[in-house]
Every structure is written in structure tokens, then in C-alpha cells.
Amino acid sequence: MFKYKRNQSLLGGAFTTAELIFHAVVRNIRSQHSNAVLAIVINIVQVVLLVSVFYLIMSLLGRFTGVAKIRGEQILFLLSGVFLFLTNIKSVNSIAGVGSGNNPMTLHSPMTMMVMLAAAAFGILYTQLVSILVILFAYNVAVNPIEIQEPGGAFAMLVLSWFTGCSIGLVLLALRPWFPRTVEILKNVYRRMNMVFSGKMFVGNALGGFALTMFAWNPLFHIIDQCRGFIFRNYFPRNSSWEYALWVGIVLTMIGLLAEFYTRKQVSKSWDARR
Template sequence: MNMLELSFVAAARKVRQSHRNAIWAIMLSVLQSVLFIAAFYFMFSLIGARAAAIRGDFMLYLLTGIFAYLTHIKAVQQIMGAEGATSAMMQHAPMNTLVAIISSALSILYTQTVSLLVVLLMIHTVINPITFHAWPGALLMYLLAWATGCAVGLLLMAAKPWLPDVVTILQLIYVRANMIASGKMFVANMMPGMMIDMFDWNPLFHVIDQARGFTFVNYFPHHTNWEYPLYFTLIALLIGFMGEAYTRKHVSASWGAGR
């Protein structure tokens, strides 16, 4: 119970890092999501790609891709930037790196979930009513996008003290590559086989396509599955926690003294 209480307090602190007022911190996240959706909406409209999307609500098509992408990428960045063993926060008992990781993961899940609910409410009341074919499955895919992001972020966090510059570059490459490789702008069933092979390695690509399968009644994913992201998450979390434990035993505050 003490650990759960500490994780809650640390998560609240994480939420308020972007702004002293927690409400404004959440509103900034909502505004970022709305701007992201608006940008993609106008881009799809200008290039005439709306006709190539799935038959159904076009806003839901955008939401299934954009929110999964944002949640995944923010989870990667948040977990990678969590306090390590040499952080000043570790001097405050009973704070530890596990609590730092859990609080970082919960804070990004909280802000993104509130942002998603606010955006869904706005679209449902202002634009047109929203209907999900199987909302429990769509919700599980959203959580899986968050979990895969946490797993990737944990791997990067464990490796960061050893190769900080290299890991930072890898994280930037991963974030930029997922702008395309996540498949949020494409429909997997309409992609040629050569492109499928280029995207198939990415667990987020599977998550987004499966989320659209649960969201739309007339879309059935043929090239993706939800098992691969799940197994990827479990294996990456195992390796990441092992690496973090090894790093915690060997890391020193003086490692970066020469930088």
C-alpha cells in the first residue's frame, strides 16, 4: 500500500511537470491532440486521400491512428526520461527506480486517456455521434499501444547510462520513423505485400490496424494480429527490467562528469 501511495503521488508530480496547474497540464495535452488531428484532417482532405480510408466515420479513422501513435511515443519518451538510480529523487526514501517507472507510465496513461475522452466527447456532441463496433477491443488496443511504448522506453532507459548519445539518437530515429512506420496514415489491407514486409516489424503497426478492426464493422485485418505486440511487450519488459537492474548496480553519478 505504501508503494501504491508513493506511485500515485509521483504520478501526480509527473502530470504537473508540464504546468504547475494539473488542469492546464491536461488541457495542453488535449490541445496538442486536437491540433494533431486537425493537421491530418486537412492534409487528407487536400491530397484527396479520404476516399482511400475505411468506409465509416473518418474522424474515428484518424483517432485510431493518431491517439495510438501519440500514446505510444509519449510513453517511450516518458519512461526513457524517468529518474534513474543517480537521480536526486532517489535520496528521498522510500523512492526507488521502480516507483519512478510506474509513475511515469501512469502519468502518461492518465493524461492521454483524459485527452482521448475529451476529444471523443467533442466529436460526439459537436460533429456527429460516434459508434464503435467493439469498444472493449478498441480500448485494449489503446492500452496495448501504451504498454508497447512503456516497454520500448524501458529498454532505452536501461541502455541510456551506458551510451547516452547513441540512445538519444536511437530514440529520435524511432519517433521519426513511426510517423510513417506506425501505419496510421494507411490501411493495411490496401497495402501491397512489399510494403507490408517493411511495416510488419513494428508492433504499433499491428496495434493500429487491429484497433481499426475493432472500431469499424466492415474492416477485418488480414495482415496483422494483436498477439505479436503482446509478446513483444512481455519480452521487452523482461529484458528492460533485467537491464535496468544491472545498470542500477553499476551506474555512478560520476559517469557523465567529463561531458
């Protein structure tokens, strides 16, 4: 009745793990909505609403204050910021919301914490990629043809935004069993701060002095500014660096993994009972 499956080779183990991650990704996407297609549609609507709001804000600011702009498609300028912003924020929330080491899902022998983390991360990446492709295709066909100078570089910045979001979420995940209320506050603070300090409505080259120091700490600002350098032909970012965001992501991933492994050994059901 009960069987224990042992993989005979490294390749077989890789395929088994990949299959497990695939089913966990499907479960995560379906958990957002009973219909997977509607889950993606809801995400698309969120992007469209955000772009519409920021387009209205920039139009009003540009009329009264003369906000600096990049020569090119203004909608593409906004989409590049909103896409990366949502990818980063949703990655943080998804990874930080993964069950702890005593989660009932981890009691099943094939399921591990690393599989759950990978499923949460790839589920967000899949949803965001499909949403981006649908929106860009619809705009290109129905409104105006889109020209992206270096699509490969722009896609790399999208992946980097996802990676840094996952690394930040991993650190918050490790802290959550110890300080659950503090982690919720930190998630909200990070999301609110990035509404402004991600730089999705500003041109990086137009910032200087004190204004630049308000944005330079944020890896998402560097990613968005570099992404616009890959998208627009006449924009060459000089106040940002994608290497900074990459190293921040790597360092936070290492810290998060170490903290998660330690927390998993210490966590107990009694912690939740005391709260």
C-alpha cells in the first residue's frame, strides 16, 4: 500500500523534482483563483489600472511642473516601470508567504521547503510573463507598434527584478516565525516605499544630488532605470547599475537561505500557540 520511490540516477531525480515543482506551481496559481485563466486576467487588469493611474498622474504633473521624459512611447515608459515593480512586489509577497518548516505540506515525503520556494517563485514569474506578453501584444496590435531596442537586456532586467524580490522575500520568510507582526509591517513598508522610490515615474538621469540619494539605495530603481536603457534607443542610464542589484540579490539570497535553514531547525508549533 505504501511505497517509497528511490531514484536510480541523478537525471531521474532531476526529472522527479521538476515534476514536483510543476505540480506545486499549478497549485499556487490555482490558489489565487479557481480558474487559472482568470488568475492571469486579474493580474492583467491590475497592470492596466496601475498604468492608467500613473499615466493620468504624469500627464497632470507634466502639464504643471514639466516632468522630465524619455523620447519615445510614454506608455512603454510606464509599462517598463509598472511591470518590474509588480514583479518585484509580488515575488516578495509570494516567497514571504510560503509556509514555514512545520507546514503540513512538508510532511509529505516528496515535498520539501526548497520545492515550495521554487514553486512560489516560478509561479509568480509565469503569471507575470504571460501578463506582460498579452498586454504588449494587445497594445502592439490595437494601438501602436512597439519597438524595443534590446529585448534580451529588457527581459534580463525583468528576471533580475524577480530574483531580487525573491531574495528579499526569503529573508522575510526566515524572520516570520520569530517576528510575525514585524514581518507584516516590513512587507507593507517595502511595498509603500517602492510606490515612490522605485523610480517608475522618474527618469534616472534627471535625478541628481539629494534626490538621487533617495533612490540609489533601492535595487529596484537601478533595475527599472537600466531596463529603460535597453528599451529606448536614445536613453543611456548613468546613475544606475544592474550589477548593484545583482549583488544585493545574491547577498540577500545567501543570508535568507542560512537564516531559513536555522529557523527550520528551531521552529515549533508551540510558537503559534503562544501568540
